[in-house]
Amino acid sequence: MTTTTLRPRRGPTRTGIQLSRRTGMVFVLPALLLFVVFIAYPLFTALSYSFFGWTGINRGEFVWFDNYVTLFTKLPYRDDIPNAFFHNILLFAGAMVFQNTIGLTLASLLHRRKRFKRFFQTMITMPYLVSPLVIGYLWSLMLSPLFGPVNATLRAVGLGDAAQPWLGNPSTAIWVVVFVTAWQWVGFPVLLYGAALGGIPEEINEAASLDGATAWQRFYTITFPMLVPAIGTVSVLTFIGAMEAFPIPYALGGSMGNPAGATDVLSLLFYRTAFESGSSNAIGTSSAIATLLFLFIFGVAMFITWFMRRAERKIF
Amino acid sequence: MRRRILTTTAIAAVIALALSACAPSSSSNDTGSGDDVTLKVWSWRTEDIEAYNRIFDIFEEQNPGITVEFEAFQNTEYNQILTTGLAGSDGPDVPMVRAYGQLQPNIEAGQLEPIDGKVDGLDAIAPSVIAGAQGKADGKTYAVPLATQTLQMFYNKAIFKEQGLSVPTTWDEFISVNDKLNAADITPMALGAKDDWMLPIFADIVGSARYGGSEFEAKMLAGTTDFNDPDYVASLQIISDLEKYMTPDVVGVSYTDSQIQFTSGQAAQFPGGSFEIGTFRTQAPDLDFGSYQVPLPPQAVSDTPVSPGFSDGNFAINSASTNKDAAFTLLNWLATAEFGQLVADELNQFSAIPGVTYGDAVMQEAWTNYEAGQAPYLLLVDFRYGEPLGTAVLGTQVQRMFLGDTDAAGAAATLQEGISQWFTPGE
Numbered sequence: 001m002t003t004t005t006l007r008p009r010r011g012p013t014r015t016g017i018q019l020s021r022r023t024g025m026v027f028v029l030p031a032l033l034l035f036v037v038f039i040a041y042p043l044f045t046a047l048s049y050s051f052f053g054w055t056g057i058n059r060g061e062f063v064w065f066d067n068y069v070t071l072f073t074k075l076p077y078r079d080d081i082p083n084a085f086f087h088n089i090l091l092f093a094g095a096m097v098f099q100n101t102i103g104l105t106l107a108s109l110l111h112r113r114k115r116f117k118r119f120f121q122t123m124i125t126m127p128y129l130v131s132p133l134v135i136g137y138l139w140s141l142m143l144s145p146l147f148g149p150v151n152a153t154l155r156a157v158g159l160g161d162a163a164q165p166w167l168g169n170p171s172t173a174i175w176v177v178v179f180v181t182a183w184q185w186v187g188f189p190v191l192l193y194g195a196a197l198g199g200i201p202e203e204i205n206e207a208a209s210l211d212g213a214t215a216w217q218r219f220y221t222i223t224f225p226m227l228v229p230a231i232g233t234v235s236v237l238t239f240i241g242a243m244e245a246f247p248i249p250y251a252l253g254g255s256m257g258n259p260a261g262a263t264d265v266l267s268l269l270f271y272r273t274a275f276e277s278g279s280s281n282a283i284g285t286s287s288a289i290a291t292l293l294f295l296f297i298f299g300v301a302m303f304i305t306w307f308m309r310r311a312e313r314k315i316f
Numbered sequence: 317m318r319r320r321i322l323t324t325t326a327i328a329a330v331i332a333l334a335l336s337a338c339a340p341s342s343s344s345n346d347t348g349s350g351d352d353v354t355l356k357v358w359s360w361r362t363e364d365i366e367a368y369n370r371i372f373d374i375f376e377e378q379n380p381g382i383t384v385e386f387e388a389f390q391n392t393e394y395n396q397i398l399t400t401g402l403a404g405s406d407g408p409d410v411p412m413v414r415a416y417g418q419l420q421p422n423i424e425a426g427q428l429e430p431i432d433g434k435v436d437g438l439d440a441i442a443p444s445v446i447a448g449a450q451g452k453a454d455g456k457t458y459a460v461p462l463a464t465q466t467l468q469m470f471y472n473k474a475i476f477k478e479q480g481l482s483v484p485t486t487w488d489e490f491i492s493v494n495d496k497l498n499a500a501d502i503t504p505m506a507l508g509a510k511d512d513w514m515l516p517i518f519a520d521i522v523g524s525a526r527y528g529g530s531e532f533e534a535k536m537l538a539g540t541t542d543f544n545d546p547d548y549v550a551s552l553q554i555i556s557d558l559e560k561y562m563t564p565d566v567v568g569v570s571y572t573d574s575q576i577q578f579t580s581g582q583a584a585q586f587p588g589g590s591f592e593i594g595t596f597r598t599q600a601p602d603l604d605f606g607s608y609q610v611p612l613p614p615q616a617v618s619d620t621p622v623s624p625g626f627s628d629g630n631f632a633i634n635s636a637s638t639n640k641d642a643a644f645t646l647l648n649w650l651a652t653a654e655f656g657q658l659v660a661d662e663l664n665q666f667s668a669i670p671g672v673t674y675g676d677a678v679m680q681e682a683w684t685n686y687e688a689g690q691a692p693y694l695l696l697v698d699f700r701y702g703e704p705l706g707t708a709v710l711g712t713q714v715q716r717m718f719l720g721d722t723d724a725a726g727a728a729a730t731l732q733e734g735i736s737q738w739f740t741p742g743e
Contacts, residue, residue: 055421056421056422056424057399057425058424058426074703074737075704075733075737076703076708076709076734144569144570145565145573146563146576146577147576164565164568165567165568165569166568167510168565168566168568168569169567169568169719170719254510254511254512256512256513256708258510258511258715259512259568259719260567260712260715260716260721261712277703277705278414278418278421278700278705279421279702280421280424280425282421
């Protein structure tokens with residue numbers, strides 16, 4: 001295809017087409033441009049904002065790390081940040097334990113089904129298509145202690161003692177957020193694990209059963225190791241989702257993470273700092289929160305990816 | 317390899333969203349000059365669009381050549397939209413702006429035009445209300461106050477009649493009314509304690525007279541007392557004492573749930589702002605309700621029962637507006653008694669302009685009570701000028717009181733600790 005190859009690549013690529021580096025750059029350029037304009041630029045702008053003092057939208061002096069120091073020394077941040085961060089971690093742990101194990105179980109159950117497989121997959125994935133804000137509001141109505149059908153049902157079947165002010169009790173409220181999030185997103189691991197299960201060659205399982213392996217042995221020594229790459233992807237995306245959780249906590253507990261901060265998460269803190277605090281330095285402080293959140297998510301996500309990749313290498 | 321790219325791209329894309337929420341957006345240029353001037357007016361009152369259009373029709377008739385284009389945005393998104401609008405060049409000429417502390421960022425950023433001496437009738441407005449339109453640092457006036465909100469106890473007249481109750485005038489009567497309602501299996505008070513912002517309102521409705529309203533405000537501002545004052549602590553104690561007159565686990569009840577409780581007749585009383593009147597009328601047109609000021613609690617500092625009040629919303633002029641002359645014409649009109657009366661008749665709000673009468677009996681009753689005994693809604697009027705906001709701190713603290721995690725003294729101490737981070741008396 002190319003005649004004037006300046007620096008030929010090492011042998012033909014899989015497609016057999018050879019491209020010069022310069023031609024390659026031309027193809028990359030549009031995507032790169034979009035990335036720079038819409039992602040890299042705002043990202044670095046926010047980073048730079050966090051090092052300035054602000055008066056409304058007017059940028060003031062360069063203040064080094066003052067905004068970051070504020071986050072750890074001044075009220076309400078020094079109390080709210082650890083509290084919100086802890087809840088983000090709970091959301092992640094909860095999603096890993098409930099959402100992803102249930103997702104894997106459902107995917108395994110569906111994997112062998114011939115009939116209704118598509119139907120169940122669609123049903124399970126359906127909530128995923130509804131806006132999380134809508135889902136949050138629906139659940140907050142269902143869980144209302146006065147008019148909600150959940151408590152009414154519990155009372156009707158004689159479980160009145162189990163009826164709770166689910167969203168009014170700090171010890172249950174955060175678990176409601178975990179549950180509602182899992183309810184909405186469980187279709188996601190089902191799809192990913194379903195695809196990964198479909199990719200495991202049947203012969204291996206057949207050979208193992210001929211050798212007398214039990215179903216559990218087959219799952220533990222064949223299926224599970226072969227799912228590790230999928231587990232890695234699901235873990236990373238679950239982590240990012242949990243750290244950035246916003247619409248469902250907002251719909252269930254409002255921007256203050258009610259009651260008494262029991263459903264507060266870092267994105268809510270960012271939101272109310274940026275848009276509700278009325279503080280003239282709102283841009284500086286909220287940019288600092290966003291930057292810290294970014295660095296933490298980026299760092300941990302990279303670590304999980306590295307860790308899972310190492311685990312994969314050990315297995316294969 | 318492909319998976320790595322996918323994962324990395326996903327990480328980058330998802331994270332970038334969080335950061336880009338911080339970045340400013342630019343907006344296109346447009347110049348609206350010509351013989352006829354079009355004024356863009358922005359507001360967060362999406363529910364009042366038709367009423368405002370009728371109001372501005374009257375203004376347009378009186379001022380040929382000026383057309384008012386009224387646009388309303390979702391209340392919860394408004395601050396953000398306005399900040400972006402004022403920063404760009406296609407923002408409003410006359411924006412509705414928040415009051416008191418929440419107005420300061422716009423003033424400090426130089427986005428609003430000072431109006432002292434250019435708008436008539438500002439002198440007639442109550443000082444605590446006009447304070448909501450002034451810059452804390454420079455003392456200049458930047459806006460015309462639109463509405464006053466008053467806080468009081470609403471009650472369901474039908475339930476009171478059925479139970480043989482009358483409006484309490486002493487604290488003992490107040491307690492006995494609530495006891496009787498409890499005995500009759502009617503929730504005495506509907507309170508949406510899940511929504512923290514409701515709680516400082518409730519605290520002032522039942523407690524303002526106990527700590528001494530305006531008198532206490534003056535002492536706080538002068539620095540001769542703080543929130544650890546025994547009178548203030550005692551006012552918060554009242555909240556705990558009244559908990560037995562609410563739904564069990566009241567912290568699980570949302571604001572909207574509490575409105576339904578009251579409008580559906582499940583609860584007999586609703587401590588709330590005058591902004592509820594319109595909502596109650598819409599939700600339950602047949603509801604027969606009235607309002608009263610909570611009687612003086614024992615050892616109250618104030619001599620008379622009070623309705624705490626505050627200014628709610630102002631109209632200002634965008635300093636980047638290219639139609640300032642027309643904008644001042646509009647603002648002058650917004651400060652007239654004629655507009656004040658339209659606020660009462662069309663918007664069902666208390667006007668900030670004196671000399672307005674209210675056709676709605678419930679409004680007239682609440683206004684008469686307010687004029688007989690007023691106090692500032694203290695945490696909103698004076699303690700939202702820095703972080704943390706006084707209202708936000710007390711809201712969470714009252715929830716903790718209901719949950720049994722703290723007591724009145726602890727809540728007051730936390731409030732004092734929070735506001736002393738930015739509040740220096742005497743400034």
